[in-house]
Amino acid sequence: MNLLAVLNIIILNIVVLLALSYFWSHWTYKLFKPWQWLEDVKNKVVNKKVIKLERSFKDKNRFYSFWFQLRQIEQNNIIGSLAEVGVFKGETAKLMHNIFPDRKLYLFDSFSGFPKQVIKEDCDGTIRPQTVNFSNTSKEKVLTYINGNENIIVKEGIFPDTAVDLDDESYAFVHLDADLFQSTYDGFKYFYPKLVAGGMILVHDYNHNWEGVKKAVDLFEKEVPEQFIALNDMYGSMILVKNKT
Numbered sequence: 001m002n003l004l005a006v007l008n009i010i011i012l013n014i015v016v017l018l019a020l021s022y023f024w025s026h027w028t029y030k031l032f033k034p035w036q037w038l039e040d041v042k043n044k045v046v047n048k049k050v051i052k053l054e055r056s057f058k059d060k061n062r063f064y065s066f067w068f069q070l071r072q073i074e075q076n077n078i079i080g081s082l083a084e085v086g087v088f089k090g091e092t093a094k095l096m097h098n099i100f101p102d103r104k105l106y107l108f109d110s111f112s113g114f115p116k117q118v119i120k121e122d123c124d125g126t127i128r129p130q131t132v133n134f135s136n137t138s139k140e141k142v143l144t145y146i147n148g149n150e151n152i153i154v155k156e157g158i159f160p161d162t163a164v165d166l167d168d169e170s171y172a173f174v175h176l177d178a179d180l181f182q183s184t185y186d187g188f189k190y191f192y193p194k195l196v197a198g199g200m201i202l203v204h205d206y207n208h209n210w211e212g213v214k215k216a217v218d219l220f221e222k223e224v225p226e227q228f229i230a231l232n233d234m235y236g237s238m239i240l241v242k243n244k245t
Contacts, residue, residue, distance in 0.1 A: 034064055034068075036068070036071075037054075037064065037067065040071075047098065049098040050067070050095070050098050050099055053094065053095055053098060054067075057091075057095070058234075059233050059234040059235075061231070061232055061233040061234065062092075062231075062233035062234060062237065063095065065202070065231050065233055065237060065239075066092065066095055066096065066099075066175075066202070067095075067099065069173065069200055069202065069239065070096065070099045070100060070173060071099075073172050073173055073198070073199070073200065074100070076198055078172045078196060078197075078198045078199055079170075079172060079196065080103075080170045080171045080172030080173070080195075080196045080199055081103055081104040081105070081106060081169055081170065081171050081172065082096050082097075082100060082103055082104065082105045082106070082171065082172065082173050082174070082175075083105070083106040083107075083108065083171055083173075083174045083175070083191065084096065084105070084106070084107050084108065084174070084175040084176075084177065085108045085109070085159050085174075085175070085176050085177065085178050085183065085187045086108075086109060086175075086176065086177035086178040086179065086183070086204075087107045087108070087109040087111070087142055087177075088109070088177070089141065089142060089145060090107075090141075090142035090143075090145045090146050092175055092177065093105065093107055093142065093146060093152075094145060094146045094148075096173070096175065097146055097148045097151070097152060098148075101148065101149060101151065102151065103151060103172070104151050104153060104169075105148075105151055105152050105153065106153050106155055106163075106166070106169075107142070107152065107153065107154045107155065108155045108159040108160075108162055108163065109139075109142075109154075109155075109156065109159075110156065110157060110158060111138050111139050111142070111156055139154050139156050142154070159178070159183060159186065159187070159190075160186050160187075160190045163190060169194060170194050170195075170196050171191055171194050171195050171196065171199055172195075172196055172198075172199045172200070173199060173200050173201075173202070174187070174191045174195065174199075174200070174201045174202070175201075175202050175203075175204070176188070176191075176201065176202070176203040176204065177203075177204040177205070178213075179205060179210045179212070179213060180210070180212045180213075181211075181212030181213070181215050181216050182212070182216075184203060184212065184213050184216035184217070185216040185219065185220060187201075187203075188201065188216065188220040189220075192220075192224065192242070195242045196242070197242055197243065197244040197245075198241065198242065198244055199241070199242050200239055200240065200241050200242070201239070201240045201242075202231075202237055202238070202239045203216075203217060203228075203237060203238050203239075203240075204235060204237050205235045205236065205237075206228075206230070206235075206236045206237065206238040207230065207235065207236020208235040208236055217238055221240075224240075225243055226240050226241065226242060226243055227240070228240050229241075
């Protein structure tokens with residue numbers, strides 16, 4: 001057997017292994033989905049837009065965390081609006097809207113990266129140099145991406161200043177993905193009193209490299225009777241469910 005034949009066999013084996021690896025990953029991905037998700041999809045309880053998002057969502061654990069919590073809100077008839085602080089390009093906002101298209105969804109973001117006056121992470125208030133730029137977005141791009149209805153309400157600017165006209169609003173589900181201490185803590189202080197009994201606050205990046213988020217969660221947890229529960233998504237979300245009494 002000459003060298004060319006050997007090389008062809010090696011290349012063929014590599015191609016076969018790559019193909020098997022690709023199809024195996026897709027097969028096991030379909031096999032190990034949550035049972036309740038599969039049941040609701042089979043029974044056509046989940047709308048097609050949400051099913052499409054599930055297929056493309058990078059962090060599957062995060063997707064199912066959102067879906068299960070919002071499903072619980074619906075089943076328990078928890079009434080209230082939805083909100084997100086830290087929208088970026090709108091991935092989780094689109095998921096929230098497609099699950100609850102008939103509820104108001106308030107989107108709070110500067111859409112221009114981190115405002116200088118709130119880039120404070122440390123306990124002494126010092127500014128940490130940022131390595132991530134979240135300015136590659138805009139209100140128009142987010143609205144186009146979500147492609148939703150009139151229930152999406154964008155509040156562009158610095159939170160919580162952009163929420164001054166919403167004093168009478170109440171919330172069933174709030175997603176905080178602000179990355180910084182002050183923005184996250186301000187989110188807790190603003191939304192918690194407006195959170196209905198049984199409502200939820202989900203905060204992203206607790207078990208990640210955003211120290212300010214962890215500091216905000218740990219501080220706020222001392223101020224309320226509830227505790228945060230850790231979720232097993234990629235960057236370590238935490239969730240609080242407001243007591244009914």
